Amino acid sequence: MIRQNLGRSILSIYLVLACLSLALHLLLAFFCLSVLQTVCVPPTSSSSSIPRTDIQQHQSISHSSSSAVSSSHKLPSISHDEEHHKLNANTLHRKEKDSISDATEREKKLIGARKGIQKVKGHSKLEALFEHPLYNLPRPELQDDDWLLRVKTNEHSSDRGSEEEEMKESNDDDSQWQSASEEESYDKVTWTSDVETHPPWLRFHLGISRWELYNRKDPNLAQLTHYLATQRVLSAVQKTGGTQLKLLLSFPNYGKALLKPMKQSRDAETNANLFYFSDFERHNAEIAAFHLDRLLGFNRIPPVVGRLINVTSEIREITTDRRLSRTFFTSPVGNVCFYGQCEYYCSTEHPVCGQPHALEVSLATMLPDLAIAPRRSWRSPWRRSYSRSKLAQWEKDPAFCDTVKQTPPYNHGNRLLDVIDMAVLDFLMSNMDRHHYETFEKFGNETFLLHLDNGRAFGRHSRDEPSILTPLKQCCRIHRSTLLRLRLLSLPVFRLSDVMRESLVQDPLAGVAPLLSELHISALDRRLETVLQVVQACQEHHTDVIYDDLEGYDQDYDQ
Numbered sequence: 282m283i284r285q286n287l288g289r290s291i292l293s294i295y296l297v298l299a300c301l302s303l304a305l306h307l308l309l310a311f312f313c314l315s316v317l318q319t320v321c322v323p324p325t326s327s328s329s330s331i332p333r334t335d336i337q338q339h340q341s342i343s344h345s346s347s348s349a350v351s352s353s354h355k356l357p358s359i360s361h362d363e364e365h366h367k368l369n370a371n372t373l374h375r376k377e378k379d380s381i382s383d384a385t386e387r388e389k390k391l392i393g394a395r396k397g398i399q400k401v402k403g404h405s406k407l408e409a410l411f412e413h414p415l416y417n418l419p420r421p422e423l424q425d426d427d428w429l430l431r432v433k434t435n436e437h438s439s440d441r442g443s444e445e446e447e448m449k450e451s452n453d454d455d456s457q458w459q460s461a462s463e464e465e466s467y468d469k470v471t472w473t474s475d476v477e478t479h480p481p482w483l484r485f486h487l488g489i490s491r492w493e494l495y496n497r498k499d500p501n502l503a504q505l506t507h508y509l510a511t512q513r514v515l516s517a518v519q520k521t522g523g524t525q526l527k528l529l530l531s532f533p534n535y536g537k538a539l540l541k542p543m544k545q546s547r548d549a550e551t552n553a554n555l556f557y558f559s560d561f562e563r564h565n566a567e568i569a570a571f572h573l574d575r576l577l578g579f580n581r582i583p584p585v586v587g588r589l590i591n592v593t594s595e596i597r598e599i600t601t602d603r604r605l606s607r608t609f610f611t612s613p614v615g616n617v618c619f620y621g622q623c624e625y626y627c628s629t630e631h632p633v634c635g636q637p638h639a640l641e642v643s644l645a646t647m648l649p650d651l652a653i654a655p656r657r658s659w660r661s662p663w664r665r666s667y668s669r670s671k672l673a674q675w676e677k678d679p680a681f682c683d684t685v686k687q688t689p690p691y692n693h694g695n696r697l698l699d700v701i702d703m704a705v706l707d708f709l710m711s712n713m714d715r716h717h718y719e720t721f722e723k724f725g726n727e728t729f730l731l732h733l734d735n736g737r738a739f740g741r742h743s744r745d746e747p748s749i750l751t752p753l754k755q756c757c758r759i760h761r762s763t764l765l766r767l768r769l770l771s772l773p774v775f776r777l778s779d780v781m782r783e784s785l786v787q788d789p790l791a792g793v794a795p796l797l798s799e800l801h802i803s804a805l806d807r808r809l810e811t812v813l814q815v816v817q818a819c820q821e822h823h824t825d826v827i828y829d830d831l832e833g834y835d836q837d838y839d840q
């Protein structure tokens with residue numbers, strides 16, 4: 282009897298123990314699930330702040346819930362620990378599975394974003410392009426007179442002062458550039474002949490050479506654009522010359538920038554019934570033109586950067602330009618607007634407005650003052666008539682180039698080829714407004730061409746303007762270096778639209794909205810194809826199309 286009772290008690294103890302162990306297992310299972318789920322929720326901070334080890338963990342877990350992972354999403358192989366997670370994940374309740382797959386979706390996006398960042402950092406098309414030998418051609422050795430400006434040593438400057446002093450003096454002397462702000466608002470000048478002491482704008486000026494406006498690899502370029510985008514605005518006055526409204530900004534250390542305001546939304550396409558000479562200027566066209574010119578390897582446009590300006594505190598309240606300040610008003614919806622005084626579009630009907638104060642603008646680095654570095658303005662042989670009905674000579678005469686070829690300065694040196702380079706740039710961005718170009722007087726005819734004033738580019742993406750390519754079509758000549766770079770940019774590994782998109786992302790305004798709409802970006806590839814076809818057609822009829830400016834370099838650039 283006692284033995285029977287003892288047997289029952291032992292049985293009950295076993296039962297209780299079994300229940301306990303079951304309960305414990307259940308608890309353990311729930312604990313595992315909840316831990317697993319917490320790990321799967323991605324942090325809310327930006328992807329770039331996720332440490333690498335975290336990413337790997339996230340990847341392995343998203344891999345385990347295989348139903349939620351697309352096959353194209355390649356992930357590392359699973360370790361033993363991960364297999365354990367996989368087993369647990371297989372036992373998930375439907376709802377929990379859903380929440381994990383949501384998290385995985387977010388995770389995929391994060392990883393995707395990170396991949397994007399890696400692409401920009403590691404395998405960027407832009408970086409690859411700029412590493413190509415065609416963008417790293419040996420630079421001709423520069424002699425003293427190949428620099429636009431030189432810092433004079435003390436012995437040279439004893440009679441006339443140093444170059445920087447000269448620059449400062451001329452800034453003060455020239456009323457056109459003079460800031461009317463209080464003199465004491467300017468920084469005290471402490472520049473010496475040591476480059477380290479120079480502000481970025483001065484280093485840019487001192488870097489201008491006979492063959493290019495800037496060296497793409499000069500670290501000062503990034504400092505210069507940062508400077509333009511962030512410096513305190515000391516004064517803002519209307520810039521005289523030209524037909525549309527633009528301002529001249531001054532900064533405390535004597536730097537200056539040419540401001541063009543936003544007038545059109547980024548996606549607006551120019552009305553097809555407007556003539557090129559009635560089109561608005563676009564701030565984003567000025568920015569994009571700088572990037573495109575650099576991508577083509579020309580380096581002939583002064584650096585331009587986008588910036589959000591406060592029209593009230595950075596223009597209205599500080600300007601001493603009465604002609605400008607008189608045109609400020611508050612619009613019916615409460616935005617602060619102004620229109621300035623100029624030939625075109627300076628009226629109440631064409632206001633430039635903040636939202637209510639913030640306005641997108643382009644800021645172009647100012648070239649050295651005309652008093653120290655005079656420039657020559659050249660009328661383009663292929664200038665348009667700027668008339669609704671009249672045709673220009675080049676539009677009537679198919680052999681027009683033969684005349685140009687015999688006319689100085691186009692009968693000698695690189696000038697004609699440089700004009701053709703400019704036509705290629707203008708065709709790609711559809712700029713019909715290239716009436717003039719400029720050169721630095723100091724360099725005579727042996728120098729590069731400045732591509733200033735690009736505000737009317739990028740107006741229409743749905744149409745290409747074949748007449749912009751007339752100089753190339755009529756002359757059938759092109760620099761070999763230009764042609765090879767164009768061919769490079771047409772290859773999928775570099776693709777002009779991709780490198781342009783990547784380049785434009787560097788601008789501060791890209792944070793507000795892409796600087797060019799996708800339609801404008803993709804038009805670049807289409808137009809590039811047209812340029813290459815025109816060269817091809819030329820080659821079918823002429824033997825001397827390609828001017829070999831790479832002769833003497835031992836590398837095989839055709840590769």
Ligand SMILES: Nc1ncnc2c1ncn2[C@@H]1O[C@H](COP(=O)(O)OP(=O)(O)OP(=O)(O)O)[C@@H](O)[C@H]1O
Binds near residue numbers: 524525526527733736
């Ligand atoms: N970055 C710069 N640095 C110095 N001067 C400049 C710069 N950009 C333009 N300029 C000068 O200012 C003049 C007017 O500028 P811009 O051509 O951009 O204005 P615009 O109103 O479009 O002129 P236009 O009506 O003649 O086409 C130019 O011809 C040039 O000489």
Ligand SMILES: [Mn+2]
Binds near residue numbers: 523714734736
């Ligand atoms: Mn213009």
